[in-house]
Amino acid sequence: MLLTRQKNGWTQSELAKKVGIKQATISNFENNPNKTTLSIFFNLVQAMDLTLSIQEKAQVTL
Template identity: 60%
Template sequence: MRQKNQWTQSDLARRIGIKQATISNFENHPDKTTLTTLFKILQSLEMTMVVCEKGAAPDLAQNDSQPDLEW
């Protein structure tokens, strides 16, 4: 998405308020990214994350403003 928007890593980092190196680390080692950083990136790119049971396909038509489960 960053590249689709023609943003550099520095552009995205400035939008979020984090270091360019953090964006680079996310792109190169996503498994080592904190949830806080992930959510900041998703918010900046106007994206959401869908969590579902392992092996289950996400229901992308579901209205995410009405969660099925309470935490």
């Protein structure tokens, strides 16, 4: 997400405003992505015009 934010030329504050959250929340997400809520994550995906896909894990045959 950090790379996409930077690619779009958005500051943390600008992205936070688009999502409706505080700039500190964006900073926390970028520094500790495993400590965010799914709700915030999905809102970030939407605000950044990204898609999210879930795929079945490929089986490895040994």
